[in-house]
Amino acid sequence: MNPSRAFVLLKPDCSGTDRRAAVDAAVAAEGLVVACRHPVSLTPADVRFLWSEYTEDGHVLMHAFLGRYLCTAPSEVLLLRGPDAFAAARRIKRAIRSRYANGPFANLIHAAEHPGELARQANHLLGHCPECAAPFVSSEPLTSPPRPAGRDFRGETDLPALVESLWPALQSVDPSAPVPYCLDRSPVAAVYLGADRAHTLDSAVTALWSALPGITLAHAVLLTLYAGRVGGCPVAVGSHEAVSRSHRVLQAHGITTCGVGPAPS
Numbered sequence: 001m002n003p004s005r006a007f008v009l010l011k012p013d014c015s016g017t018d019r020r021a022a023v024d025a026a027v028a029a030e031g032l033v034v035a036c037r038h039p040v041s042l043t044p045a046d047v048r049f050l051w052s053e054y055t056e057d058g059h060v061l062m063h064a065f066l067g068r069y070l071c072t073a074p075s076e077v078l079l080l081r082g083p084d085a086f087a088a089a090r091r092i093k094r095a096i097r098s099r100y101a102n103g104p105f106a107n108l109i110h111a112a113e114h115p116g117e118l119a120r121q122a123n124h125l126l127g128h129c130p131e132c133a134a135p136f137v138s139s140e141p142l143t144s145p146p147r148p149a150g151r152d153f154r155g156e157t158d159l160p161a162l163v164e165s166l167w168p169a170l171q172s173v174d175p176s177a178p179v180p181y182c183l184d185r186s187p188v189a190a191v192y193l194g195a196d197r198a199h200t201l202d203s204a205v206t207a208l209w210s211a212l213p214g215i216t217l218a219h220a221v222l223l224t225l226y227a228g229r230v231g232g233c234p235v236a237v238g239s240h241e242a243v244s245r246s247h248r249v250l251q252a253h254g255i256t257t258c259g260v261g262p263a264p265s
């Protein structure tokens with residue numbers, strides 16, 4: 001394997017904390033060296049450029065949460081050098097997240113998943129000094145294809161206020177299960193939602209919000225994130241008819257990790 005370069009981005013919940021030591025240890029364990037470190041204060045424009053799979057109108061929830069997560073405190077970018085640095089950086093990301101992450105908005109560290117993404121993001125984040133000035137190149141497409149989109153909730157909801165109200169719960173090490181939404185007065189059956197990696201926060205929340213008439217957006221976000229974090233949970237209870245109807249709407253939105261069962265006791 002050739003010596004090569006990659007980067008990791010230490011997010012605000014890592015960059016100013018003693019978790020940096022765990023990252024340094026993981027870098028050393030992979031046989032890589034930190035060639036360069038730069039503090040970086042990400043702006044919403046940076047976030048849009050770095051995660052181009054999330055669009056302006058189709059991922060308004062993701063952008064609202066990422067803005068709160070990444071744009072309110074400094075991050076740090078580390079240029080790494082060593083054998084097979086791209087794959088090693090991904091392993092470092094997985095190792096740190098598996099130990100410390102508390103969901104998608106408390107996951108400490110980013111590394112590119114594709115060589116094209118690595119080139120685009122590294123060229124945006126690095127180049128602040130001679131050590132990291134050499135551009136990254138990739139024969140793969142530099143932009144990531146858009147991911148499944150959701151409804152544009154901006155016209156009807158104050159999204160920054162929504163994010164602030166949910167933020168403490170999303171940072172919790174051991175979050176409590178949100179109560180399932182009540183579809184009617186006969187809670188004998190339940191709709192279950194599992195983690196669905198084919199969907200985004202926006203597409204999954206939009207599906208849930210459409211399938212559970214009357215649910216608040218905040219409740220739909222909490223249920224979606226909790227299902228993603230623990231692998232699955234009941235999201236609504238009601239009569240067999242109401243539960244079947246909601247299940248069909250979820251399926252019509254392309255959600256495959258959902259099902260119907262008895263209400264939790």
Ligand SMILES: [Zn+2]
Nearest residue numbers: 036129131132
């Ligand atoms: Zn540098």
